[in-house]
Amino acid sequence: MTHAPYGFTTQQVHAGAEPDPVTGSRVTPVHLTAGFVFDDFEHARARFAGEDDGYVYTRMGNPTTAAVERRLAVLEGGTDAILLGTGQAAITVALLGILGAGDHVVAAADLYEGSRGLLLDNFARLGIAVDFAAGPGDWERLVRPTTRAFFAESVANPKNSVLDVPAVAAVAHRHGVPLVVDNTFATPYLLRPLEHGADVVVHSASKFLAGHGSALGGAVVTGTGFDWSGFAHLTDPANVLAGMSWVERHGPQRAYVEHTRSVVASRLGPAISPFNAFLVQQGLETLSLRVGRQSATAETVARWLQARPEVVGVDHAGLPGHPSHDVARRLLPRGTGAVLSVTLEGGRAAAQRFVDAVQLFTRMTHVGDVRSLVIHPASTTHAHRSEDERLAAGIWPGLVRLSIGLEEPEDLLGDLEQALVASREREGAAA
Template sequence: MSATWEPEPHGFATAQVHAGASPDGDHGARIPPIHLTAGFVFEDFDTARDRFAGEADGYTYTRMGNPTVEAVERRIQVLEGGLGALLVASGQAAVTTALLALAGSGDHLVVSSAIYEGTRGLVRDDLGRLGIAVDFIDDPLDLAAWRAAIRPETRALFTESIANPGTDLVDTGAIAALGREHGVPLVVDSTFATPYLFRPAEHGAAVVVHSASKFLAGHGAALGGVVVDGGFDYPAERFPHLHAPHPSLGGDSFAGRYGRQALGAYARGVVAPRFGPVLSPLSAFVIQLGIETLSLRMARQTASALALATWLAEQPAVERVDHAALPGSRHLELARRDFPRGVGAVFSFTVRGGEPAARAVLGAVRLASHMTHVGDVRTLLLHPATTSHAQRTPEERRAGGVEDGTLRISVGIEELEDLRADLGRALDAATAATSPDRERESAAAAVA
């Protein structure tokens, strides 16, 4: 294989095992080695000076860049169809890095309400304390609401390609086009989709972020996040910091030197190294191994999730199933248009009987793991109302499709029949736990 890997005309599965990698030049190792080092020795005085000035290739300190991490960045960049990629310590670090590269005190964000609760808290509370305002869009499919929320101070639109936990979708292309009309970039968290199912940059997104801990890594063994630069023409009136001369560029501006890639360069050169959310080279290596089987896992998990959602919708103990590809979903047309390979492996279902029924399901499953994670090769279950969405009011939870009996499931690679059997037993347990006879027995025991 040549030292420079060319992405065309190779397909996705080829790219996921070859992009960004070449045999180790020193020893010929086929797998890129793990460079577990804090810093790098300089050949001489001039080399050190030139690297710090950005005038010579090479590495200075792992917080600024590392060969192992860089190889994985190139692979994700190719898979997402981006112009560059930056690996950081977690998905939350990726969202934070991207938004802080765009906005500062006095600025404003427009954010979908159907997002991960950690991101909601970040933009509302933490960025709010820094003077960054936010407006949430209650119905992310309402393009007029997005348009009405944009102000002169707006610096980013933010959404998820597949929302947590009910697989709500958005019209990424339409929101991105609206943003371009106003000179505002769209940032898309595409963790649940992965580039195998959906590539937001191809629909106009300026920035794509992932929690690489999830489907990219795939085995629940490493934390990581990634910021992918999709390219954008950043207007000076909204992003003066990208157009101002910067000391690290010898007086040049990021927009002047990097053009449409200004945001990615600024995030890498200014935001990430100063806030310090560095990814361990060991974690990067683990994420890389996961990416090599991404298409195989996503195809199987996505197909199993749809089959399981269809089966659950037929069970008497289940009140509702939220999956964008099911008949009757308000997201079905978007799913068919933008997600021909499916809408992923995570969805939610609500059992009859509220929290007692949900408790019974979680207590009865043996194959599914009860934990706060998604994207694992193992099937995972969680009760959002008392965990991930516990800080929302009951009204906010209901508006987001989270009821007392709602469970989120992340479907793994197990045999579908085994998953049906495990959930079937659990649903029987939920029915028994919430039956009128059981309720009368509980009431009698309380009186006695």
């Protein structure tokens, strides 16, 4: 189907998928196969030589996965997508498609802990250096001659800061490097970073894209706005291309995604199962309906929490007092997402009583579910950091992260109210 005339909600249902030509199935079939049959010797040779675009092995590509990739690329306003087994795999593959030993990356200080650990620990062992930008002026200041990428989240976990994508992209492009944006919290329904200057978008598809807490997945999405001819591994002759370079074979705009798919993702091997790909596709078909409602409910919850005496702070960019509120209003007019953090009077003890008291919220380390979730970062996701590091990042002892689901707002507020009452009760006091 053609894409240009249709709106987002139409595209999330139709883009990238056609009825099965053999059976007429309207829903994309789940191709549960490890490999694909070759007609003869020459057919196999041509597939491996890249002269025939058909499928070889599910680790390298699968019809179910490809249908989801096409849809996600359209929804993000991109041209290509690579679907992978997890969000962490997507970040790893996207960055290793750019970076190598001796290179340097500038990353936002507000990052998911798994991404931060990947950069500080795993990439350091590969000879890749990282510096963290804590403020708008840091991006320019931290650039080195060896800088090869910028990396940030569109809406950060868990403090809800919003990246000024056009401003950071402008700095990156002045230095000839791409901006990679993790768009998990915003989703393409709220923000399409490629349209604001980003060059690569990554997702934990397990979260809002799949949306039901039932599947793991990740994605890398690219457009055609960045010229990759300044990267030696894409311009040098490649053995797998019979001495041609990736830029010569695919052009300076598509060299990165083709290399990343064929060399990085295929060799590292974090393929998504076709069944999980199917679950991601099912989730995409209701993305705008879920995220729009969840984001609106989250803002209602944030405003209600802000007025509670048990609360000393609420992190949600939809609130006028949030540091990113002006950027959010400019870049995310449909809403600022379904995740927020609330800091309770009484510190860790109050947070523990609050978390233990919730009845409708699920205690779980996840976001983007249809069910509302709660977790205490300082004792779980950020527990390995020193207290000084947590405080510097704004991860206070009393901070609790909430991911808002599809429940009635009044029911969520009722659960939060009784949990807040419990949070201020002294240990040992009668309930």
